Amino acid sequence: MSGLIYSLCALGLVMIGLYGLARAHHGLQQLLAINVMSAGVFMLLLTMAARHPPADAVPQALVLTGIVVAISALALGLALLRRLAAEEAESHD
Amino acid sequence: MLDAILTLLILALAWHCVRTTDLFEAIVVFIALGMLVALAWTRLQAPDAALAEAAIGAGLAGALLLASLRQMPEMSATRAPGAKTTGLGWFWWGLWGALGLALVSGVAAIQTTSVSLMPQVQAHLSDSGVTHPVTAVLLNFRALDTALELAVLLWAWMAQKQLFVPGRQTVYPLQGQVLKTAVKALLPLMVLVAVYLLWRGSSAPGGAFQSGAVLASAWLMLWLAQLPGLSRKQGGMRLGIQAGWLGGVTVFLLVGLLGVFQGAGFMGYPPDQAGAWILLIESAAALSIGLLLASMVLVSMPDFQEGTL
Amino acid sequence: MTEWGLALLVVWPLLWGALTMVVPARQVTVAGGLAALVTAGLGVWAVTLSPQFLVLGNWSTPLGLGWRLDGMAQSLIGVTAVVGGLVSVYAWLDKGLPPTFWGLWLGAWGAMNALFLTADVFHFYVTLELLSVASVAMVALTPGAGATRAAFRYLLVSLTGSMLFLLGVALLYGRYGVLDMTLLAAQMTPDWPSMLAFALMTVGLLAKTAVFPLHGWLPQAHAKALTAVSAILSALVIKAAFYGLMRLWLEVFGPLATVSASWVLGLLASAAIFWGGYQALKTARLKRLVAWSTVAQVGMLVLALALVVQAKAISSVPSVHLWQGLVWLIAVHALAKAAWFLAAGTVQKRADSDYLAQIGFALHRSPISVVAMALAVISLAGLPFTMGFLGKWWLLSLAWELQAWAWLLVSLLGSLLTMAYGWRLLNLSLVNRGLPQALKPVSVARDWVALCLALLGVMGGFGGHWFWEGV
Numbered sequence: 001m002s003g004l005i006y007s008l009c010a011l012g013l014v015m016i017g018l019y020g021l022a023r024a025h026h027g028l029q030q031l032l033a034i035n036v037m038s039a040g041v042f043m044l045l046l047t048m049a050a051r052h053p054p055a056d057a058v059p060q061a062l063v064l065t066g067i068v069v070a071i072s073a074l075a076l077g078l079a080l081l082r083r084l085a086a087e088e089a090e091s092h093d
Numbered sequence: 094m095l096d097a098i099l100t101l102l103i104l105a106l107a108w109h110c111v112r113t114t115d116l117f118e119a120i121v122v123f124i125a126l127g128m129l130v131a132l133a134w135t136r137l138q139a140p141d142a143a144l145a146e147a148a149i150g151a152g153l154a155g156a157l158l159l160a161s162l163r164q165m166p167e168m169s170a171t172r173a174p175g176a177k178t179t180g181l182g183w184f185w186w187g188l189w190g191a192l193g194l195a196l197v198s199g200v201a202a203i204q205t206t207s208v209s210l211m212p213q214v215q216a217h218l219s220d221s222g223v224t225h226p227v228t229a230v231l232l233n234f235r236a237l238d239t240a241l242e243l244a245v246l247l248w249a250w251m252a253q254k255q256l257f258v259p260g261r262q263t264v265y266p267l268q269g270q271v272l273k274t275a276v277k278a279l280l281p282l283m284v285l286v287a288v289y290l291l292w293r294g295s296s297a298p299g300g301a302f303q304s305g306a307v308l309a310s311a312w313l314m315l316w317l318a319q320l321p322g323l324s325r326k327q328g329g330m331r332l333g334i335q336a337g338w339l340g341g342v343t344v345f346l347l348v349g350l351l352g353v354f355q356g357a358g359f360m361g362y363p364p365d366q367a368g369a370w371i372l373l374i375e376s377a378a379a380l381s382i383g384l385l386l387a388s389m390v391l392v393s394m395p396d397f398q399e400g401t402l
Numbered sequence: 403m404t405e406w407g408l409a410l411l412v413v414w415p416l417l418w419g420a421l422t423m424v425v426p427a428r429q430v431t432v433a434g435g436l437a438a439l440v441t442a443g444l445g446v447w448a449v450t451l452s453p454q455f456l457v458l459g460n461w462s463t464p465l466g467l468g469w470r471l472d473g474m475a476q477s478l479i480g481v482t483a484v485v486g487g488l489v490s491v492y493a494w495l496d497k498g499l500p501p502t503f504w505g506l507w508l509g510a511w512g513a514m515n516a517l518f519l520t521a522d523v524f525h526f527y528v529t530l531e532l533l534s535v536a537s538v539a540m541v542a543l544t545p546g547a548g549a550t551r552a553a554f555r556y557l558l559v560s561l562t563g564s565m566l567f568l569l570g571v572a573l574l575y576g577r578y579g580v581l582d583m584t585l586l587a588a589q590m591t592p593d594w595p596s597m598l599a600f601a602l603m604t605v606g607l608l609a610k611t612a613v614f615p616l617h618g619w620l621p622q623a624h625a626k627a628l629t630a631v632s633a634i635l636s637a638l639v640i641k642a643a644f645y646g647l648m649r650l651w652l653e654v655f656g657p658l659a660t661v662s663a664s665w666v667l668g669l670l671a672s673a674a675i676f677w678g679g680y681q682a683l684k685t686a687r688l689k690r691l692v693a694w695s696t697v698a699q700v701g702m703l704v705l706a707l708a709l710v711v712q713a714k715a716i717s718s719v720p721s722v723h724l725w726q727g728l729v730w731l732i733a734v735h736a737l738a739k740a741a742w743f744l745a746a747g748t749v750q751k752r753a754d755s756d757y758l759a760q761i762g763f764a765l766h767r768s769p770i771s772v773v774a775m776a777l778a779v780i781s782l783a784g785l786p787f788t789m790g791f792l793g794k795w796w797l798l799s800l801a802w803e804l805q806a807w808a809w810l811l812v813s814l815l816g817s818l819l820t821m822a823y824g825w826r827l828l829n830l831s832l833v834n835r836g837l838p839q840a841l842k843p844v845s846v847a848r849d850w851v852a853l854c855l856a857l858l859g860v861m862g863g864f865g866g867h868w869f870w871e872g873v
Contacts, residue, residue, distance in 0.1 A: 252539030339423065346413045358405070359408070
């Protein structure tokens with residue numbers, strides 16, 4: 001039962017992330033929305049792993065990999081936004 | 094019951110995170126969301142993933158976001174490229190709803206399917222050099238996944254170094270003897286925790302990722318308290334830091350090549366040596382992850398100047 | 403021996419790419435350039451190997467990661483090696499390129515080689531992310547807010563595409579419990595979760611390939627990038643995502659890739675061909691024109707994929723030369739587009755302007771680059787005696803056999819459009835060359851590199867016999 005609840009939670013996060021991506025006004029919001037979405041995708045993988053005991057180690061390992069990939073992308077996105085802010089400030093000066 | 098409440102809380106926070114127009118609030122909510130998600134993952138019997146999500150997905154991501162926020166223009170000043178100003182039209186709402194329904198029915202259809210690679214993992218666990226299945230998958234069965242993921246981290250850092258703009262603001266450094274003493278006392282403890290997590294990873298939840306995250310916070314503390322340490326531009330230290338950045342990927346890939354030499358295949362180890370090689374790789378990887386994540390947070394600080402790294 | 407070579411194909415560029423971070427700035431170009439040439443050599447060597455499947459670490463699938471060297475993977479590795487090698491020579495000659503380029507480029511190359519080799523859907527995702535991170539960073543090498551904004555947008559689309567792809571991977575794992583492409587293909591059943599995974603992964607990769615209507619990020623990113631980077635992105639990086647589409651449609655989801663599904667691809671492709679061609683006719687800027695042409699040419703590739711899917715679904719059509727034709731078209735586009743971007747970049751540098759109205763004289767004074775562009779255009783349009791002609795011939799005869807008249811017409815019109823926007827440039831160099839103006843000095847060696855690529859794209863046509871009969 002709890003498996004189903006968390007599957008719904010995971011899909012909810014994915015859908016909220018997609019919605020957020022579509023309505024975001026600021027680059028930071030877009031990055032946050034993508035990260036909400038990725039949390040949902042990771043959670044879906046974990047619910048797949050937890051369907052039958054013992055929990056499947058393969059999706060759990062994939063999620064660990066995914067978390068590091070996600071933070072790398074987030075850091076790159078933020079660096080681009082910081083650079084953009086600096087460049088725009090320069091052109092206004 | 095707990096699961097239902099947790100789910101509702103997570104979804105409510107996520108909704109608020111993408112809806113709010115206050116960026117600071119959105120980030121704080123995002124960090125809280127990450128913590129709750131980590132909690133949910135412990136309920137899904139995934140302690141490794143939960144630890145990593147709490148430390149990296151919520152903690153370090155939060156630090157990155159908050160540090161970057163201070164250098165960004167207000168909401169009204171930047172319009173995200175291609176962003177819509179109004180809400181979604183009915184067409185997009187329809188598409189969104191349809192996708193949601195499709196996903197729910199698709200996932201419901203495989204809710205009780207019993208397919209899993211766990212039997213395979215367990216069958217080969219004794220040849221993997223470790224006893225914790227997740228570590229066996231990450232460092233042995235699917236080693237190239239992990240090696241390339243370290244590469245993603247390194248290349249993301251390479252990109253950030255290139256994008257670096259020196260901080261313009263002056264932020265008053267955290268000062269005070271108490272802080273310095275506290276950090277000095279905490280530091281050995283954190284290093285100890287990191288080493289313990291690494292060592293534990295071979296038989297129980299833990300490993301390079303979690304250990305790396307702890308190392309990253311230790312280094313950040315050192316820097317924030319302005320203590321002489323890794324963050325200073327000293328010849329030897331500088332070389333050490335650079336070696337640390339590259340260490341994870343290079344050690345992993347070189348050991349992988351050694352596998353070809355030893356007849357164990359690319360990214361493979363002879364079973365009797367696997368444990369030792371994995372420990373070596375994990376140590377290099379933890380150091381790399383720690384240094385890279387901390388460096389990423391450092392360069393995002395508003396007062397960070399070039400040359401410190 | 404073989405395993406060494408294949409391992410080095412991935413490890414060599416990644417190690418050297420990482421090491422460029424510690425090599426002193428003055429030596430990076432030498433170190434990076436030499437490493438790139440060795441990578442190119444390894445890639446060409448990989449083409450001569452016999453096809454094989456190996457599982458990393460001597461495990462077996464589904465537990466371990468499979469590497470598959472088959473004709474499709476070999477061809478893509480080979481195309482990447484030839485085009486990547488020549489673009490590296492150009493980059494070496496370009497003194498204005500920041501040294502960080504080499505680390506990023508080698509990382510992207512290693513990621514592509516791993517991507518072509520892997521037979522695992524999750525590993526495919528990891529390689530795709532490594533490629534995206536390196537590519538986005540390469541776009542951001544251009545100074546100025548415009549390029550940074552383009553890079554950010556590219557990153558967003560790329561990440562969203564990856565997440566949709568990963569969502570599909572999660573569904574596949576939940577349904578089949580394996581991640582290996584060959585095992586998935588063997589078990590694939592047309593049920594709801596599989597269809598959903600198929601749709602999600604396809605949309606994710608269509609965004610990364612920049613197929614209409616998900617192409618919006620491409621013209622900015624490819625036009626704003628530095629010249630060598632534009633060539634790499636347009637000629638190679640989007641092909642990596644297209645390669646993923648080929649694997650999904652022709653292999654993993656074989657039973658689900660029906661004729662009606664192929665219609666969706668065909669419609670998107672047609673829209674891309676017309677819209678990209680129209681924009682290329684309309685734009686006032688040089689590199690924008692070449693970038694819009696990529697949007698149209700990607701449409702042509704997707705149209706070809708749609709036809710191949712149809713041919714596979716209708717068993718009465720003899721299924722020979724199906725993937726070969728697709729790979730041939732990829733090679734045609736990679737060579738021609740790399741040549742075109744490099745030539746355009748050289749001319750742009752000489753004129754110190756990207757506006758078509760201001761480059762007439764520079765074009766006139768860059769005859770080698772103009773020849774390179776002209777050859778690229780006629781190969782893309784599929785005129786006789788070029789590599790593109792064989793590709794177009796294959797495409798048209800396939801459409802003929804399938805009696806897909808609509809797609810046949812679209813592909814012919816696409817060729818006409820290619821010639822029309824290509825003529826815009828030749829017209830500038832031959833007829834409306836404009837008033838003499840001071841030009842920036844740019845080494846003529848750079849024109850020659852572009853010409854080499856374009857000539858390969860023409861002469862490849864004479865190697866056609868060997869390729870079509872040999873595989």
